[in-house]
Amino acid sequence: MKRARTSRDIVFLKKKARDLRVEILKMLTEAGSGHTGGSLSAADIVAALYFYKMRHKPRDPKWRERDRFILSKGHAAPVLYAALALSGYFEKPLLSTLRKLGSPLQGHPCSKKLQGVEISTGSLGQGLSIANGIAMGLKLDRLPSRVYCLIGDGEIQEGQIWEAAMTASHYRLDNLCAIIDNNGLQIDGHCSDVMAIEPIVEKWEAFGWYVIDIDGHDMEAIVDAFDEAESVTGRPTMVVARTVKGKGVSFFEGKVEYHGLAPTQEELSSALKELGHYG
Amino acid sequence: MGKAGKKKRSIEKQFSAEKKPAATRNAYGEALLELGKSKKDVVVLDADLSGSTKTGKFAKAFPDRFYNVGVSEQDLIGTASGLALTGKRPFASTFAVFETGRAWEQIRQTVCYSHLNVKLVATHSGITVGEDGASHQSIEDVALMRVLPNMVVVVPADAHETKQVIHTLSDYYGPVYVRLGRANVPIVMPDTYVFKLGRAYPFHIGKDVNIIAMGIMVSAALEAAGILKRYGIETGVINMSTVKPLDTRTLLKAAKSCRLIVTAEEHSIIGGLGSAVAEYLSETFPISIKRIGIRDNFGCSGTPDGLLNLHGLTAQNIVKTIKNALRH
Numbered sequence: 001m002k003r004a005r006t007s008r009d010i011v012f013l014k015k016k017a018r019d020l021r022v023e024i025l026k027m028l029t030e031a032g033s034g035h036t037g038g039s040l041s042a043a044d045i046v047a048a049l050y051f052y053k054m055r056h057k058p059r060d061p062k063w064r065e066r067d068r069f070i071l072s073k074g075h076a077a078p079v080l081y082a083a084l085a086l087s088g089y090f091e092k093p094l095l096s097t098l099r100k101l102g103s104p105l106q107g108h109p110c111s112k113k114l115q116g117v118e119i120s121t122g123s124l125g126q127g128l129s130i131a132n133g134i135a136m137g138l139k140l141d142r143l144p145s146r147v148y149c150l151i152g153d154g155e156i157q158e159g160q161i162w163e164a165a166m167t168a169s170h171y172r173l174d175n176l177c178a179i180i181d182n183n184g185l186q187i188d189g190h191c192s193d194v195m196a197i198e199p200i201v202e203k204w205e206a207f208g209w210y211v212i213d214i215d216g217h218d219m220e221a222i223v224d225a226f227d228e229a230e231s232v233t234g235r236p237t238m239v240v241a242r243t244v245k246g247k248g249v250s251f252f253e254g255k256v257e258y259h260g261l262a263p264t265q266e267e268l269s270s271a272l273k274e275l276g277h278y279g
Numbered sequence: 280m281g282k283a284g285k286k287k288r289s290i291e292k293q294f295s296a297e298k299k300p301a302a303t304r305n306a307y308g309e310a311l312l313e314l315g316k317s318k319k320d321v322v323v324l325d326a327d328l329s330g331s332t333k334t335g336k337f338a339k340a341f342p343d344r345f346y347n348v349g350v351s352e353q354d355l356i357g358t359a360s361g362l363a364l365t366g367k368r369p370f371a372s373t374f375a376v377f378e379t380g381r382a383w384e385q386i387r388q389t390v391c392y393s394h395l396n397v398k399l400v401a402t403h404s405g406i407t408v409g410e411d412g413a414s415h416q417s418i419e420d421v422a423l424m425r426v427l428p429n430m431v432v433v434v435p436a437d438a439h440e441t442k443q444v445i446h447t448l449s450d451y452y453g454p455v456y457v458r459l460g461r462a463n464v465p466i467v468m469p470d471t472y473v474f475k476l477g478r479a480y481p482f483h484i485g486k487d488v489n490i491i492a493m494g495i496m497v498s499a500a501l502e503a504a505g506i507l508k509r510y511g512i513e514t515g516v517i518n519m520s521t522v523k524p525l526d527t528r529t530l531l532k533a534a535k536s537c538r539l540i541v542t543a544e545e546h547s548i549i550g551g552l553g554s555a556v557a558e559y560l561s562e563t564f565p566i567s568i569k570r571i572g573i574r575d576n577f578g579c580s581g582t583p584d585g586l587l588n589l590h591g592l593t594a595q596n597i598v599k600t601i602k603n604a605l606r607h
Contacts, residue, residue: 068364111393119364123388129354130389133361133369136346140322141365160385163351167358171346 009052013219016086017047021248022277023082023095028262031099034107035075037245037258041183041216042079042150045241048222049148050083058088061115067145068118068134072127073152073181074108075260080117081105089116125158127151128178132164135173135236146230149178154186157195162207168236169208176236177229178209181216183245185256204238216241249274300463304402306438307459308333310445311370315341318449322362324348324371326355331461332372332402352377356385356397363395368449374408375401375417375458383423390454391427398448399424400457405545406573406590407462407495407583416578421493422550424456425523431476432523434458434544434552436497437466440520443474451476460545462583464495468518479526481533485515488601489533489540493519493552496543496571499587502594507601514601525555527563534560539604540568545592548572569604571597 020043028034050056054067071080078098085092097103104113108122119130131149138145155161168176180200188194204211210232214221222241229237245259246252249271252263263271314321315337322344329335329347338345346362348355352373359371372378378401379386390397406416424432431453435441441459448455472480479491482501492500497518504514517533519526534540540560542553553570560566573590587593591600 119360119389120393121388123384126353126357126385126389129357129385130361130364132354133358134364135361136358137322137362137365137367140343140367160351160353160357163348163354164357167348167351167354170349 010219010223013047013052013223016051017044017219018248018275018277019086020047020079020082022272022275023085023092024078025249025263025268025271027078027081027095027098029265029268030096032262034078034099034262035260036252036262037185037255038073038152038181038183039076039078040247040249040252041243041245042073042076042181043248044217044219044222045150045179045181046079046083048219048226050087052223053226054148055145056087058116061089065143065145068131068147070118070127070131070134070147070149071109071121072131072149073124073155074121076150076181077105077107077109080109084114084116124152124155125160128161128164129167131176131178132168132171132173135168135176136171138175139173145175147176149176151178151180153180153182153184153197153200154191154194156180156197156200165204165207165209172234173236174233177226177239178236179239179241181243182240183243185245185254185259187259189256200240204240208235209238210235211238211240213240214242216243217247298466300465301438302461302463303435303438303441303459304331304333304461306441307400307402307445308336310442311337312340314446314449315344318368320366320368321449322346322367322369324355324359324362324369326350326352326373326377328373331374334370334372352381353385356382357389359397360389360393360395363397368396368398370398370400372400372402374415375404375420376415379417379420379423379456386424386454387427391429394429394453396452398455398457400445400459402459403461404458405460405494406578406586406592407460407545409462409583409586410580412580413577418547418573418578419550420458421522421544421546421552422554425550425555427454429454430523431455431521432458433476433521434493435520436494436518437464437468439466440468440472440474443472444520447474447476458494460495465498467498467501474520477521477524477526479521479529480518481529482516482518484533484536486513487537487539487605488512489515489517489537490543490597491517491519491530491533491540491552491556492543493522495545496592499592499594499597500543503597503601506594506598510602512601512605519552522552522555525559527559530556530559531564534564534566538567539601540566541571541597541601542568543571543592543597546572548574567604569600571600
């Protein structure tokens with residue numbers, strides 16, 4: 001399943017990240033509500049996972065040996081849905097049903113409604129504990145699968161994250177790699193103003209994690225980080241991905257108000273042009 | 280001595296042991312040990328209370344399948360959920376007040392919403408926790424769990440029933456809350472009793488009054504029924520160990536055969552068994568109902584018996600309540 005990495009892969013992954021952004025913007029505009037900023041900031045990370053790092057079979061979503069992806073920051077559902085659609089878990093037209101009555105694409109991911117979603121999320125702070133439990137179960141079964149858990153930076157203000165941080169290192173869950181999408185913004189403003197979260201790297205190191213600090217939009221660095229994490233033994237890895245909220249669309253970048261706002265039709269047209277998408 | 284002789288002796292020993300009052304948490308510890316042997320996918324989690332919840336026995340026997348997450352109940356539920364997602368059968372235990380209160384939203388969002396196969400078995404429920412006081416006395420847990428979609432709520436009456444409940448529910452797929460206690464309680468369920476999820480056990484259906492009880496109050500209800508007989512009041516007792524889904528068929532049958540329904544629970548009368556019974560009967564078969572339970576206040580330190588007396592969770596108070604109600 002895994003492909004050897006080449007420079008061409010980076011170009012390919014960058015294109016995949018762009019495709020994810022296009023689908024995110026389209027589905028959010030169609031839905032008329034949803035979380036734009038935090039979906040766009042995570043697009044490069046998610047592209048690297050779904051189109052490079054993770055072993056998974058879209059036509060066999062429950063494949064026992066698959067790697068698992070837990071979207072702890074469940075409000076970034078659009079980036080997950082886009083990745084699932086582009087991977088082949090379901091047909092792309094389904095994306096336009098986001099947030100509509102009867103759609104399996106709930107406002108926040110629901111594992112009972114959509115194949116490929118490992119667990120329902122949306123209430124922040126819970127994903128890492130779940131990822132730990134999966135990592136423990138995989139170890140019990142002596143499966144080589146790995147668990148990836150994407151956490152928001154505002155989300156680490158939740159106490160449960162630190163409970164889980166202790167559990168992961170206590171149980172030496174080296175089959176677990178968590179990623180913090182550190183876009184620096186949360187609903188009420190800059191994380192540093194609302195509730196300071198730095199120094200993030202030192203905190204996770206102090207909790208016994210192996211920490212990799214990267215530019216979360218540098219595809220080469222992202223791919224390197226996931227490869228490096230796989231070689232770490234005896235402890236879990238945290239990739240601190242420094243990102244920009246709304247990344248890829250100049251007029252959304254770094255704008256706190258686009259945490260929970262969907263693009264208008266006009267904004268969508270301009271955004272797609274910026275992304276070089278005319279289809 | 281031959282094999283047959285040995286076997287006979289062990290059955291007798293088991294029988295006599297079961298007849299002594301026993302704590303439901305002890306029965307849980309034993310049931311887990313049995314499950315650990317027979318089912319390799321059973322895993323157990325605790326939050327630093329394995330000595331008290333009796334999961335410690337499983338921990339000793341199966342250290343690879345036991346996870347202590349320390350003092351972190353929210354993480355306990357999340358970790359158990361993750362294990363369930365890999366096909367394990369997790370039993371997660373701590374005190375009832377922390378399991379259902381501290382981690383309620385984790386139970387809602389992760390266990391119930393995603394319909395995971397997580398068994399929440401909490402001990403030290405109710406006021407019979409005793410001396411530790413109100414901080415540790417869970418009187419709201421049944422209400423908190425009952426309100427959650429997909430959740431099943433079971434409150435065994437004694438150690439005998441507890442063992443059956445744990446074994447039976449280990450084969451049931453889905454979220455379950457089992458409420459156990461700290462103190463020794465009399466064995467009330469007959470040897471022939473077989474627990475079935477969602478099926479109440481009527482000891483007897485009364486023509487005057489029927490007491491619907493759960494947990495330790497089943498024993499008090501049986502005692503009350505004996506006393507009331509002397510006053511010529513024919514009293515039935517139903518062990519409603521499955522609080523959700525409620526056995527409405529048995530409940531309706533009981534209501535139709537008598538003049539008064541009394542509920543008895545070591546729990547707040549708001550949201551617990553009394554509420555469940557009143558909700559159903561008021562819509563289906565309105566009848567006079569009296570609820571015996573904690574009346575919208577907190578417990579306090581004291582001996583279990585002292586506290587039961589203080590809150591009227593006794594056979595004497597059940598008798599008094601019924602006599603007063605039937606007089607009018």
